[in-house]
Amino acid sequence: MMKEYEYIRFLLNKYWNCETSVEEEKQLQNFFSGKDIPEDLQKYAPLFKDYKESQLSIRLGNDFVKRLEAAIHQKEKEKQYITIRIFAPVLKIAASILIMVTLGIGIYFLANENKKPYFAETYNDPKAAIKDATYALEKLSEALQKGEEASKETFNELKNLNIDWTALDSMDVETESEAMIEPNEKENL
């Protein structure tokens, strides 16, 4: 026993000088965890026994691993969406540009539609245009003239028929007066 104490004292000296190995420090911890500790060494017992024991009693809850796994799972999920999230601002800008371009093109075409003339210019040579226009107007004029002549002829023919217009006009009045008399006659009867 004395030999063991001597060895412990020897180890303890090494320990204070930081010359002990991890293994030797374990031996010290084992020794101080026992009951047979010389009185002069008892004051060091808290260092080797109680410190280690109290520290080792500090542990994480049993559900830590479960929660960690859930957090890892969540992180993996987030990773999948991260690409979309990174490009979200770019996508927003692209969408805005697309809307603006669409609107621009729409407005441009609508504005052009309003400006469009009803009679489009089809002639390159103004002289040809005048010539064709004159031809068309002459044709129209001829047609109108023919129409006028035809109506004049009709009037003349009507004049030549010597119709008694007053008689024709009074025909309506007579029939009207007859219609007026008829009810009275019916009453007299």
Place this chain on the structure above:
Amino acid sequence: MNNEKFHHIILSLKDNLYRLALSIVHDKAEAEDIVQDVFLKLWSKKDEWNNIDNAEAYCYRSTKNLALDRLSSRAIRRTESIDSQQESYAFIDSETPHLQFIRKEERSIIYRCIDELSQNQQLVFQLREIDGLSYGDIANVMGISEDLVKITLFRARKKMKELLEKYNDERI
């Protein structure tokens, strides 16, 4: 590293990282959040797993850095240095009330001593005493040289020795 290794790291390191985060931020919910963030970060670096030589040290380092970041960005009250209720459950065996009293006294002594250490000393001390990391790994986690780790640990242990002797003398 593959999915299997990733799950192995989670199961074997989650409590160690939680303790490390808790010792920095002193807030259980915050510490748990930090550990979760570290694992999520490791998961998101799936493509770079082959380039990470020491995944354990990487996790410790990420936890330490994230916890220190949170600490500096938030004013967290130092209320939960240890969970006193959990503590008392852990130590209730068949001990007599007197022994329980002494144990409680000793526990508070050890944490009173640790509170006296600087933050770097506390972290190096915890990584060595609780997590049993090699000097090389601690250097990797802390982002300092191995020599500086040894010096920091030497000072931390020396201070702990002095404080324990002092509290022992006071008790007598």
